Amino acid sequence: MPPRVTSSAGRGRGAPHRGGPPGGATSIRGGAGVSGASGLQGNHVVTVGVKRPSFGTSGQPIAVAANFFEVSLPQGNIHHYDVITPSEKTLPARLNMDLVEHLQTVHAPEVFTPRAVYDGRKNMFAPRELPLGQEGSREFSVSLTGGTTHGSSSEAPTGRGPKVYKIRLTKVNTINPEVLERFIAGQQSHDNTVLTALTALNVVIRMEPVMKYPFNVRSFFTDRETKDIGAGLVLWRGYFQSIRPAISKLLVNVDISTGTMYKPGALLNLCLxxxxxxxxxxxxxxPQHINMREGLGERDRIKLQRFISGIRIQTTYAGEHGRKTPRVLKKLSSAGASDLTFALRDGNQLTVANYFRQLLNRPLKFPGGLCAEVGQGALIPLELCTVPPGQIMRKQVPPEKTKDVLEFATKRPADRLASISNGLSVLSYGQSDYVRQFGMVVEDTAGPIKLNARVLRPPNLKYGTNSRQPTITPREGAWNMVDKRFHRPSVIDKWAVVIYERQTRFNEQAARDMVRDLVKSCQDVGIQVHDQNPIIQWQNAQGHVADQLRRVGQLCRQQKGKPPQLIVVILPDGGNDIYTAVKHFGDITVGVATQCMKSSRCYRAKPQYFANICLKMNVKLGGINTISDPQSGITTLSDPRSPTIVMGADVIHPPPGSDGRPSFTALVGSVDSDSAKYVATSRVQASRVELIEDLQDMAKHILVKYMQYRQVVEKKTTGIAPTRLYFYRDGVSEGQFQQVLDSELKALKEACRELKIQPKITIIIVAKRHHTRFFPTNPKDADRSGNCPAGTVVDQDIVHPAEWDWYLLSHGGLLGTSRPAHYNVLYDENNSTPDGLQTLSFALCHLYARSTRSVSIPAPVYYADIVCSRAKNHYDPQGSLDFSDTVTQTDSNQAQGMLETYKQNFRPLHPNMERLMYFS
Structure with a gap:
C-alpha cells in the first residue's frame, strides 16, 4: 500500500435529518375561507407568509407556456425510513447510493420488492411496508463487490478485501397522500407532513437518473452534449427536476442546467x-516542473490544490491487489516524492519515490513531482493517478471561463423549450420502475402546461422639465435618453482625470477627445460642467494608487483652488486591482466620487457609451436620473399623505472552497419623496449565515438618513418619518421564510421603536435562483428575443396553493431565455392588493439608475446586490487580507479566528459618501 502521513483531522458523523420549517405564524393579512379550486384558502389553514387575498386583474391577457408538467398523486401510502450508515466519517452521497442499491438488488432483494427510493443521506421511502421485524428496525451488513459502483470506494484501505458497511433502517412514519391532496386544494397547512410528502415524491422522480448519471442536488448531467472550455474543465448538459405544489394540482418543474466537470484522463495532464x-x-x-524545487511556487501549489481537492482519482499501477476503485484527493504534498520520507516497520526511512521504484520495478518519470494525499494520509505521485469521467467540479469557475459557461448555458426560448422536451426522454418518467411502483404518472406527452398570464402596463417615467420629451412610456422594457435631461442633474465644479494605461496606447489626444466627448454628453443630459479642462495625469499602474490619487487631488487644489469633486480613472484591460484600490480611496478613505472607464471602451467611443457613463456619474454626484410619474397611477412611491421608504437587502457568501472568508450584508433604502434616490450600508458577518445579523442597526442608519434628507434637502416640516416601509429581501430560500419573520422583521420593528416611528411594514422576498421559465405560445406575443414581453405576470396555476406569491418578468429579453423573478409576501401591514404590489414592483424595476432598460428585480434589491459584491472595497488593498482565489483558510479553527480579523479590518464608508449613490 502507498506510504502515509499522519493526520489528526477528525470527521463528523452522518448528516442530520432534514426537518421541516418551524411552525408557521399567522400573518397580519389573511385570505377568505373559500374553495381551494379558486386558489384561495380556508380560514383554518396556517401559512408562514401572508395568505393570498385575491388575484391580480390589471394588464393585457396573454397565453404562455411554462416548463411544468402535471403529476398525479401517488395511489397508496408511502412508508418513510430513517437510514443510518455508522461510520467514522460522513460517506459521500454517491457511495451511500451504491450501498443501498447493492443492499436492495444483491444483498436482500426479498426485503426490497418492489425497490425503495433513497436520497443519498438519511431518508428512504418505500411503496409498501418493508418486513423489518416487530421493532420496525433492522441492521444489514453490506459490502460492494464486482465493480458495480459508480466511482465509489469499495475496498478497505489496506487492500485486504471488500469493506463491510453497517446500514440500519428504522421505520419513521407512514405518509398518506391525502395530505397533499388537501394541501394543493388550499385546505391543509404547510406542516412537516406536507414537507416530508413532497420530499418523498422528489426522491421518487430523481431515483432513476441519479443511479445512472452524475448528480448535484436536484440536477443530473449527461455527456450527450459537452464543451471543452480548457483549464481542465468540460461542460456537460444537465437536467433539473423538482416537484412543486400548485393550485389544485401537483407539478414537476423541468429545466436544463449546466454541470462543470473535471476533464478525465491523466491527473498530471489535468494539473498542467x-x-x-x-x-x-x-x-x-x-510535467517535470510540477515540483517545489523548480517551476512551481507555493502560490501555484495552493492554487492547484484548491482546484483539485475533493476530486476522485484512480491509480494506474498494479499495486494494492489491483485496486480500481477511486479515492478522494484531499490535498497536495508540500514536497516532491524524492523529498518525502516515511518510516518502515523496521524503523528505516524510505522516500516515496524509492517506495514506488521498488513497487513498480522502475523509477518514476518525475521523482521530484508532487504527490496526492488520499485516505488516511496515503501519498501517491501525480503521474500514477488518473481522473475518471463525470466528476462535478463543485468550486467557483475561474472568472476567465465564466463567458464560456454562459455561452453554453444560454439558449433562446424556443431552443430551451426543445431541449427540455428532449430531456424528457432522458428523465424516462414513463419507463421508471420507481415512478410506476409509487403509482405516479407524469403527463409529459401533453407538453408543458399552458397558463393565462397578464402583461402589466409600464410606468410613465418623468425626466427634467426642460427636456423636449419630459415624460415617456417604455416599450419592450427599454427607452433612450434622446431629447431628455435628468430629473435632477448634478453639477461638476472641479475634476481630474487619472490614466493608468500606457501613454503609447492612450495618448494625450485620446485623453482630450475623451474629455471633450464626456463633457458633451454631460451637457446633453443637463449635467453642468464648470471646468471643461480638467487636470490629466498618467500614472504607473504598478504604483501605490492611493498616494497617486492623493497627489492628483493636491495638484487640483493648487492649480484650481479646490479639490476635485470627481476623479475619472482610465484603466487598462485587466485592471481589477487598480479598480479596487480606486474605489477604496474614493468611497472609504477621502470621500470623493470616482468613475472608472476601460481605455479600450472609451477610446473613440460612441456617444451612447458616454451617455451610459453619465447615468452613473449623475447619481454618484447627488443627482436623480428619472422618477416614476405620479400621474401614471402609481401613487405608492410618491404619495405625500403617506411618506414611503423602500428598502432592499441582500447577503453574499464566499465562493465554494473559500473557508474562512466572511459573508457580507447590505441594506439600501430610498430617501427622497419619489423613491428614486438611495443610500446604503454594508456589514461583515459569519461565513454563509443567511440572516442579516446587524439589520437593526443598519435599518436605523437608513431610516435616520431618510428623515434627515426630507428635513434638510427637501425642506419638509411635516411628514418627516415614513408611514409605510416596503422591505424587499433577496436570496432567502423558502425554508428560511419563518426565520426572516422571527429575526429580520423583529429587527426592523426594533429599529423603528428606537427612533419612535411606526411605519406599517410589508416584507417581500424576491427570488432569482429558480427554474421557472415562460414561453409565448403565440409568436406575435414574443418580443424581438423570442421571450415573453416585459411586464408578464403570472399569479395563478403554478403558484403556491395558499400563500401570496407571483412571478413577474419585468425586463425585455436580450440573450437566451429570460428568468422571471419570484415574489413572496411574508408580511403586510399596508393592506396591499395583488395589483398594487405587482404594479409597485414593476415600477421599481424601471428606476435602476444605471440603465435605460427595466431590470429583472426591483432597483433597491439590485443595488443591495451591488453593495454586497463590492464589500471587498472596504478593505485596504495594501493590507494583509487577500481576496484572490488562491488564498483559502482550510483549517476550521483558523477560519473561525479569521472572522474577527475581517471585522476589525472592515473600513466604514466615508461620511461624504453616506448620502450618495456611490455604488452606481
Missing amino acids: EYLNHGKHPSQMIQ
Missing part, C-alpha cells in the same frame, strides 16, 4: 492544463 491556461507558450509549466 489548469496551471498553464492563459499563459504564453514560453511560460508553460512542463
Whole structure:
C-alpha cells in the first residue's frame, strides 16, 4: 500500500435529518375561507407568509407556456425510513447510493420488492411496508463487490478485501397522500407532513437518473452534449427536476442546467492544463516542473490544490491487489516524492519515490513531482493517478471561463423549450420502475402546461422639465435618453482625470477627445460642467494608487483652488486591482466620487457609451436620473399623505472552497419623496449565515438618513418619518421564510421603536435562483428575443396553493431565455392588493439608475446586490487580507479566528459618501 502521513483531522458523523420549517405564524393579512379550486384558502389553514387575498386583474391577457408538467398523486401510502450508515466519517452521497442499491438488488432483494427510493443521506421511502421485524428496525451488513459502483470506494484501505458497511433502517412514519391532496386544494397547512410528502415524491422522480448519471442536488448531467472550455474543465448538459405544489394540482418543474466537470484522463495532464491556461507558450509549466524545487511556487501549489481537492482519482499501477476503485484527493504534498520520507516497520526511512521504484520495478518519470494525499494520509505521485469521467467540479469557475459557461448555458426560448422536451426522454418518467411502483404518472406527452398570464402596463417615467420629451412610456422594457435631461442633474465644479494605461496606447489626444466627448454628453443630459479642462495625469499602474490619487487631488487644489469633486480613472484591460484600490480611496478613505472607464471602451467611443457613463456619474454626484410619474397611477412611491421608504437587502457568501472568508450584508433604502434616490450600508458577518445579523442597526442608519434628507434637502416640516416601509429581501430560500419573520422583521420593528416611528411594514422576498421559465405560445406575443414581453405576470396555476406569491418578468429579453423573478409576501401591514404590489414592483424595476432598460428585480434589491459584491472595497488593498482565489483558510479553527480579523479590518464608508449613490 502507498506510504502515509499522519493526520489528526477528525470527521463528523452522518448528516442530520432534514426537518421541516418551524411552525408557521399567522400573518397580519389573511385570505377568505373559500374553495381551494379558486386558489384561495380556508380560514383554518396556517401559512408562514401572508395568505393570498385575491388575484391580480390589471394588464393585457396573454397565453404562455411554462416548463411544468402535471403529476398525479401517488395511489397508496408511502412508508418513510430513517437510514443510518455508522461510520467514522460522513460517506459521500454517491457511495451511500451504491450501498443501498447493492443492499436492495444483491444483498436482500426479498426485503426490497418492489425497490425503495433513497436520497443519498438519511431518508428512504418505500411503496409498501418493508418486513423489518416487530421493532420496525433492522441492521444489514453490506459490502460492494464486482465493480458495480459508480466511482465509489469499495475496498478497505489496506487492500485486504471488500469493506463491510453497517446500514440500519428504522421505520419513521407512514405518509398518506391525502395530505397533499388537501394541501394543493388550499385546505391543509404547510406542516412537516406536507414537507416530508413532497420530499418523498422528489426522491421518487430523481431515483432513476441519479443511479445512472452524475448528480448535484436536484440536477443530473449527461455527456450527450459537452464543451471543452480548457483549464481542465468540460461542460456537460444537465437536467433539473423538482416537484412543486400548485393550485389544485401537483407539478414537476423541468429545466436544463449546466454541470462543470473535471476533464478525465491523466491527473498530471489535468494539473498542467489548469496551471498553464492563459499563459504564453514560453511560460508553460512542463510535467517535470510540477515540483517545489523548480517551476512551481507555493502560490501555484495552493492554487492547484484548491482546484483539485475533493476530486476522485484512480491509480494506474498494479499495486494494492489491483485496486480500481477511486479515492478522494484531499490535498497536495508540500514536497516532491524524492523529498518525502516515511518510516518502515523496521524503523528505516524510505522516500516515496524509492517506495514506488521498488513497487513498480522502475523509477518514476518525475521523482521530484508532487504527490496526492488520499485516505488516511496515503501519498501517491501525480503521474500514477488518473481522473475518471463525470466528476462535478463543485468550486467557483475561474472568472476567465465564466463567458464560456454562459455561452453554453444560454439558449433562446424556443431552443430551451426543445431541449427540455428532449430531456424528457432522458428523465424516462414513463419507463421508471420507481415512478410506476409509487403509482405516479407524469403527463409529459401533453407538453408543458399552458397558463393565462397578464402583461402589466409600464410606468410613465418623468425626466427634467426642460427636456423636449419630459415624460415617456417604455416599450419592450427599454427607452433612450434622446431629447431628455435628468430629473435632477448634478453639477461638476472641479475634476481630474487619472490614466493608468500606457501613454503609447492612450495618448494625450485620446485623453482630450475623451474629455471633450464626456463633457458633451454631460451637457446633453443637463449635467453642468464648470471646468471643461480638467487636470490629466498618467500614472504607473504598478504604483501605490492611493498616494497617486492623493497627489492628483493636491495638484487640483493648487492649480484650481479646490479639490476635485470627481476623479475619472482610465484603466487598462485587466485592471481589477487598480479598480479596487480606486474605489477604496474614493468611497472609504477621502470621500470623493470616482468613475472608472476601460481605455479600450472609451477610446473613440460612441456617444451612447458616454451617455451610459453619465447615468452613473449623475447619481454618484447627488443627482436623480428619472422618477416614476405620479400621474401614471402609481401613487405608492410618491404619495405625500403617506411618506414611503423602500428598502432592499441582500447577503453574499464566499465562493465554494473559500473557508474562512466572511459573508457580507447590505441594506439600501430610498430617501427622497419619489423613491428614486438611495443610500446604503454594508456589514461583515459569519461565513454563509443567511440572516442579516446587524439589520437593526443598519435599518436605523437608513431610516435616520431618510428623515434627515426630507428635513434638510427637501425642506419638509411635516411628514418627516415614513408611514409605510416596503422591505424587499433577496436570496432567502423558502425554508428560511419563518426565520426572516422571527429575526429580520423583529429587527426592523426594533429599529423603528428606537427612533419612535411606526411605519406599517410589508416584507417581500424576491427570488432569482429558480427554474421557472415562460414561453409565448403565440409568436406575435414574443418580443424581438423570442421571450415573453416585459411586464408578464403570472399569479395563478403554478403558484403556491395558499400563500401570496407571483412571478413577474419585468425586463425585455436580450440573450437566451429570460428568468422571471419570484415574489413572496411574508408580511403586510399596508393592506396591499395583488395589483398594487405587482404594479409597485414593476415600477421599481424601471428606476435602476444605471440603465435605460427595466431590470429583472426591483432597483433597491439590485443595488443591495451591488453593495454586497463590492464589500471587498472596504478593505485596504495594501493590507494583509487577500481576496484572490488562491488564498483559502482550510483549517476550521483558523477560519473561525479569521472572522474577527475581517471585522476589525472592515473600513466604514466615508461620511461624504453616506448620502450618495456611490455604488452606481
